Amino acid sequence: MNRSTPTPPTGTDAGLAAALRMAVGRLARRLRAQRPDSSLSLGQGSVLFALARHGKMTPGALADHEKVQPPSMTRIIAALEARGLVRRMRHPDDGRQQLVEITEEGSRLVAADQQRREAWLTRRLAELSQEDKEVLRRATEILDRLSQS
Amino acid sequence: MNRSTPTPPTGTDAGLAAALRMAVGRLARRLRAQRPDSSLSLGQGSVLFALARHGKMTPGALADHEKVQPPSMTRIIAALEARGLVRRMRHPDDGRQQLVEITEEGSRLVAADQQRREAWLTRRLAELSQEDKEVLRRATEILDRLSQS
């Protein structure tokens, strides 16, 4: 029953919450450590990826999407813009807002960096059974839902 | 308010890796924000919980277990010790090492704090279907395995 891995009692919602929280924290740290120097931070990558997927978005929408406060998003966008990966435009209808758009170079980086950035995790995933990966695929959706709620 | 759910293409290992990485990052941020002031940090809680489960451990083993560098673990242990939740002992066989042990008060806090600490996540989990929770239960184990490998 008890492996070397920490396996809290997941029988109750609270127990599952404890175990999940720790697992998520550890994996987040691990992923951060795995990040190559030349690459983007977790937050930057997440935003760039969102832009690649969803097209233009306002900073506010991005902040909402990423569950960070607007000032944090300002910083992330500024970093991306400084590297030429993202471009700002005035919102056509509302002068207060802006639209952030991924640049050509940003798109290339997303594509090229994808493999490098997720290399470690991808390798790990490749070692899993098809069944385990299916569990993670479904869990990812659930986790996203949790974060949004 | 919430736009389209961020659902990267999870068909490939790399796509799943990207989606999982972002989901984990977001949830980690969300959990961090949800933490009450009077309580332990994520790292502290995780360490205390590990000690409650595994008994005495050396700082190095804890750092390894938590995927943190030794100095970070030193800080976490110091914080826990300052609050009387943890006690240090000399290693019987090796003077370089120490053994960290949870105190009575630490154990009490683990038990009492558990519910408060995971309150938000527990609430969210309670809203999920039994099937979703089962997915997360299995995913938690897989995530732990990933972090360790």
Next chain:
DNA sequence: ATGACTCATTACTTTTGCTAACGATGTCTC
């Protein structure tokens, strides 16, 4: 007994997020 290695710690830096306050723009009411 000494030189290399290991473990934990200290000192310093980096990363990353937060809150509060501000300026610019839009909206609403009279």
Next chain:
DNA sequence: GAGACATCGTTAGCAAAAGTAATGAGTCAT
């Protein structure tokens, strides 16, 4: 239309958490 109010993004200042490099104490093989 003009002034009050709200909204959006930014700036400024701060705090938490983790990383790297260097230090000190202890162990072990030769």
